[in-house]
Amino acid sequence: QHFSLILTDRVLITFHEAPSEVFAPVLQRLRDGKGRLRSxxxxxxxxxxLDAILDYYLAALGRMEEKVAAHDEExxxxxxxxxxxxxxxLRAATHFLYRTVRPMxxxxxxxxxxxxxxxxxxxxxxxxxxYDHSWHAIETADHLREAVTAMREYHQAVLAQRMNEVMxxxxxxx
Numbered sequence: 001q002h003f004s005l006i007l008t009d010r011v012l013i014t015f016h017e018a019p020s021e022v023f024a025p026v027l028q029r030l031r032d033g034k035g036r037l038r039s040x041x042x043x044x045x046x047x048x049x050l051d052a053i054l055d056y057y058l059a060a061l062g063r064m065e066e067k068v069a070a071h072d073e074e075x076x077x078x079x080x081x082x083x084x085x086x087x088x089x090l091r092a093a094t095h096f097l098y099r100t101v102r103p104m105x106x107x108x109x110x111x112x113x114x115x116x117x118x119x120x121x122x123x124x125x126x127x128x129x130x131y132d133h134s135w136h137a138i139e140t141a142d143h144l145r146e147a148v149t150a151m152r153e154y155h156q157a158v159l160a161q162r163m164n165e166v167m168x169x170x171x172x173x174x
Contacts (some may be wrong), residue, residue: 003053005046007118012042014049022056023049043119046065050107058171061140064090064097068147075151081157087155091148096109098141104136 001020006013026048029037037048068090074080108131111119 003049005049007042007046008024009118010042012045023052025055026052040122041120043123044126047123047130050104051126051130051133054104054130054137057097057104057137058133058140061097061137061144064094064144065140068094068144068151070148072147073152075154075158082155084152084155087148087152091145091152094141094148095143098138098145101134101137101141105131105138108134159174 001017002015004015026045028035029048030036036044071082073092074082112127112131112138114122126144
């Protein structure tokens, strides 16, 4: 989903396409009145929402890591039950995650270097933490892309080896 926000000195306005569980932790903290969300300004709420989005990305990347690891393990078995279409599906998903996560770092860098009065100085440590998490997410997504590319190459090498063995048998029979 697309997510947009407008930050003013007293109000944060957000727009998103449909309700999402991504923001459930932030909404719950607002309802409970616990923590800093109610005592800090709208810039802190903006950070909390961006942090929730990034946490959601990190969870998705974690699930993708498990999926890639399972496919990689299956691929090393004698008769793997993985098709090239499965690997291409993983490749498309990892590329999508990478393209989705990458802009977050650029957004955080822009916020960190902003000289706007709307962002208080107390927000800087939280933005640094958000930057670190976004960097970790990008690195994870990039690692997944490389792992899936290696899986594809390994799969193609195994297929080529099997074809060579078949050709040897056919040559011996002819």
